[in-house]
Amino acid sequence: MGEEADDSHPQDFMERLSDSDIDTRLLALGSAWRREGDSIVAELECADFVAAVALVNRIAAEAERADHHPDILIHGYKRLRITLSTHAAGGLTQGDFALASVINTL
Secondary structure: OOOOOOOOOHHHHHOEOOHHHHHHHHHHHOOOEEEEOOEEEEEEEOOOHHHHHHHHHHHHHHHHHHOOOOEEEEEOOOEEEEEEOEHHHOEOEHHHHHHHHHHHHO
């Protein structure tokens, strides 16, 4: 993955987004993501259990790099439920959508 220039301030990632900002950003993420209260959630299906665990490991590496950690559930042996929210901000922030966008590329 190449690094893109980001001229945002780190505090921008912690500011809670408005409902209209969330709606706009959610549309840009695509149909895999939906809003559930103060979180965004994706349900992903992998080829098998090993592929699901491999994807979790790739997500974990990106989450560590971003210092932003989603809730991840493996269920049905090959399905992942990924939940993003910024607990410190009490809702959704730019950081949630940035990590979701990275997850979309994995």
